[in-house]
Amino acid sequence: MARLIHFGAAIAVMASPMTAKAAEDATASEGVPAPQVVRVEKIEPERPKHPTLGFLDENRDFFRARLDHLRVSLGPRSGEATEIDARFLRWREMLAEIDAAADTTGAAEAWIRQRELMDSVADLLALETAMDSMEALLDEQTRRLVELEEDFTGRQRTALVVLLTGVPVTGIPTSVALIDPDGDDFRVALGEPDRLALERGGTIELSHRLAEPRAHRLSVRFEGSGTVPAGEWPLALDLARDRLTFVEIDLGGFDPEAGVPLPVRNWVR
Amino acid sequence: MDATRRIRGAVIALAAAGLAGGMATPPAGFAGEKTPFSARDGEDLATAAALAWADDARLVYVENDEAVAGGEAARWGYLYRSDSRATSRAYSVENGEIRTATDAPFDFDAPPLPADWIDSARALASADEAGGNSYRTEEGGRVRALFLVRGVMDAENPDVPTWAVVYESDVAPGLWLVIDARDGKVVKRWRG
Numbered sequence: 001m002a003r004l005i006h007f008g009a010a011i012a013v014m015a016s017p018m019t020a021k022a023a024e025d026a027t028a029s030e031g032v033p034a035p036q037v038v039r040v041e042k043i044e045p046e047r048p049k050h051p052t053l054g055f056l057d058e059n060r061d062f063f064r065a066r067l068d069h070l071r072v073s074l075g076p077r078s079g080e081a082t083e084i085d086a087r088f089l090r091w092r093e094m095l096a097e098i099d100a101a102a103d104t105t106g107a108a109e110a111w112i113r114q115r116e117l118m119d120s121v122a123d124l125l126a127l128e129t130a131m132d133s134m135e136a137l138l139d140e141q142t143r144r145l146v147e148l149e150e151d152f153t154g155r156q157r158t159a160l161v162v163l164l165t166g167v168p169v170t171g172i173p174t175s176v177a178l179i180d181p182d183g184d185d186f187r188v189a190l191g192e193p194d195r196l197a198l199e200r201g202g203t204i205e206l207s208h209r210l211a212e213p214r215a216h217r218l219s220v221r222f223e224g225s226g227t228v229p230a231g232e233w234p235l236a237l238d239l240a241r242d243r244l245t246f247v248e249i250d251l252g253g254f255d256p257e258a259g260v261p262l263p264v265r266n267w268v269r
Numbered sequence: 270m271d272a273t274r275r276i277r278g279a280v281i282a283l284a285a286a287g288l289a290g291g292m293a294t295p296p297a298g299f300a301g302e303k304t305p306f307s308a309r310d311g312e313d314l315a316t317a318a319a320l321a322w323a324d325d326a327r328l329v330y331v332e333n334d335e336a337v338a339g340g341e342a343a344r345w346g347y348l349y350r351s352d353s354r355a356t357s358r359a360y361s362v363e364n365g366e367i368r369t370a371t372d373a374p375f376d377f378d379a380p381p382l383p384a385d386w387i388d389s390a391r392a393l394a395s396a397d398e399a400g401g402n403s404y405r406t407e408e409g410g411r412v413r414a415l416f417l418v419r420g421v422m423d424a425e426n427p428d429v430p431t432w433a434v435v436y437e438s439d440v441a442p443g444l445w446l447v448i449d450a451r452d453g454k455v456v457k458r459w460r461g
Contacts, residue, residue: 050368052334052346052361055414055435060375066421067379158321182370183322212318212360214367241317 087151094144101137108134159244160211160237165203166252172198174224176206179232180216187223203248213241220249220262233262244269303343304364308333308389308417311362315347318360318367323351326358327381332416333389334361340390340415344368350378380420382430386450389415392432396446399455401436410438422447423456431456 056063108130164176172195177187188206190198197204216239219232239245247266254263308331319326330348344363351358357373393401393415404410413435420427430450437443447457 050334050344050361050363052344052359052369052371053330053332053348053373054334055332055416056330056346056348056377057374060377063377063379063418063421064375066424067377069424070380070420070427158317210321212321212367212370213314214318214370241314 090147094148097140097144101141105134105137156242156244158211158213158239158241159209160239161208161244161246162206163203163246163248164206164251165198165201165248166250166254167198168222168251168254168256170256171224173222175222177221177223178207178235179219179221181219182217183212198251206249211239211245213239215239231256235262235264237266240268303335305338305341305343306345307341308345308415311345311365312347314365314367315349315360315362318370319347319349319358322349322358322370323354325353326351329357329377329379329381330416330418331382331389332414333412334363337389337393337412337415340388340393342389342415348373348377350376350381379418380428382417382419386417386430387432387448387453389417389432391453392417392448392450393434395448395453395455396432396434399446400444400458401434401446404436404438404441404444408438408441408444410436410441410444413437413443417450426456429456 111130112127162178173190175187175189177185179185186207190204194204216235216237218235218237220235221232235247237245237247245266245268247264250263250265252263254260312328312331316326316328319328326349328347329350332346332348333342334344334346335342344361346359346361348357348359350356355376357375357377359369359371359373360367361369393412397405401410401412415432415434417430417432419430422431422433423429432448432450434446434448435443436445442460445457445459445461446455448454449456
């Protein structure tokens with residue numbers, strides 16, 4: 001009896017796949033879509049390499065409840081005087097110097113125009129004196145420009161400039177996307193002037209923006225119809241603090257099918 | 270034959286010496302070494318990053334991301350909030366670098382911290398003196414968390430920024446001490 005039961009069970013097991021297949025064939029022949037196999041998997045939670053603010057995260061309900069009982073209002077502005085940036089005073093002085101220099105050069109220019117012919121050596125000496133004066137004014141103007149440039153570059157914040165040059169073998173894309181999994185993505189559409197510039201060997205600026213001074217793991221994606229390079233290319237950058245980092249993507253002759261990395265060079269200023 | 274054996278022995282001896290030298294004490298500055306620092310020392314870098322993220326970013330919360338010793342930790346977390354973005358972003362600083370920069374999973378719209386707050390070492394010293402040291406000794410406790418926030422830990426004085434030191438033990442309820450971040454005075458204490 002037991003042997004019969006086992007034999008029957010074996011028959012039943014053997015029949016199951018045949019039955020399922022028969023059912024599939026039957027539904028297909030009746031025009032009903034075949035049943036779809038469903039598979040359930042567990043999604044592994046993303047565990048950050050450097051977890052941060054763990055206590056806050058574990059007790060967010062506690063903090064949330066406390067915050068809900070708070071109201072933030074703006075207080076009155078302080079009536080105390082604040083220190084003026086010394087540069088503002090210096091800029092005012094520079095403007096006054098520039099105005100004075102403009103007056104001087106204007107007078108000298110008018111004097112020169114009135115002289116159609118040098119009448120005497122005295123006129124030549126006066127002309128030479130005027131030219132020396134104008135040279136001195138030019139030197140002062142150069143010094144002011146250097147001072148302004150040093151002040152400007154001395155206050156450099158961390159920034160990233162992304163440039164694009166060259167034409168790939170697959171054609172110029174219509175837009176370029178920079179994807180940052182830890183920050184903001186942005187997409188730049190390439191207009192007709194951009195395309196002309198690239199075709200003529202020029203370089204276009206895709207982005208110039210402030211950036212966080214840290215390691216960035218970006219991806220570059222080219223978009224557009226036709227045969228543009230498909231897929232995303234990794235772009236790893238470590239941005240130095242308070243420095244301007246340039247990244248140039250050179251697509252000249254780039255063949256995405258060749259399996260080579262995206263040709264990129266970068267430098268810091 | 271004897272010469273060959275001697276040469277072979279010399280080569281083996283030289284290789285062994287080289288191997289032993291390679292297994293000697295690692296050179297100074299071994300990669301991966303972390304230098305503890307106080308909460309204030311990492312703030313400047315985190316703020317520079319936050320202002321690149323949003324012009325109106327303001328520091329709202331600071332917490333040790335790794336174990337604290339003497340008020341210093343190898344990694345600190347700094348949370349900034351931006352009204353224009355209506356979201357918060359966290360930066361974890363270690364060895365003078367930003368290790369992670371992530372959008373917070375929830376919007377922590379706490380009041381902004383003022384510019385002046387006592388550093389973590391002083392806050393922990395106040396807490397240790399007010400009961401933390403005895404808790405460590407008697408209960409085998411340790412510092413679970415050290416965090417700076419405004420408006421949350423002292424309901425009677427929500428405008429005051431405070432450090433909170435949370436001690437924990439395997440054998441006793443935890444100890445919480447809230448420190449006024451302006452002058453280091455203990456303002457609250459409870460067990461649980």
